[in-house]
Amino acid sequence: MESLVKYVQDEFVDRKDLPEFSAGDTITVYYEIKEGQKTRTQFFRGVVIQKRGTGSSQTFTIRKMSGTVGVERIFPINLPAIQKIEINKKGSVRRARIFYFRGLTGKKARIKEAIRK
Structure with a gap:
């Protein structure tokens, strides 16, 4: 049964060329919002908390601070x-999965930048 689901996902689901990212990366997601007849582009910038799932059912969670309130969004x-x-x-x-990041505020909520080689 799982092989049938995987076959359908591979054949019929469109794949997008998205960059590779992981937990701890700061990313900006640009997505389209429809309001009535109009569409506009909005962005959500934050730290990746987790990636979960495999294949076309994969999701990722981003967390950002909006003032003093933490906002998380699952895409x-x-x-x-x-x-x-x-x-x-x-x-x-x-x-x-960096769920401990939810409890950190101020300067403790910073993540070291990775050394690129």
Whole structure:
């Protein structure tokens, strides 16, 4: 049964060429919003908390601070409304899911930038 699901996903789901990113990276997601007859592009910039799932059902969670309130948003990787993803900073973290980041505020909520080779 799982092989049938994987076959259908590989054959019929459109794949987008998105950059490789992981937990700890700061990214900007540009996505389209429809309001009545009009469409506009909005962006969401924050730190990737986690990536979960495989194949076309993969999702990723981004967290940003809006004033003093933390805002998280979950995006499916194959969301048709996503126009592009930009990687602003590559972060250096030791875990794949950085849920401890939710409890940090101020200067403690900074992530070291990864050394690029």
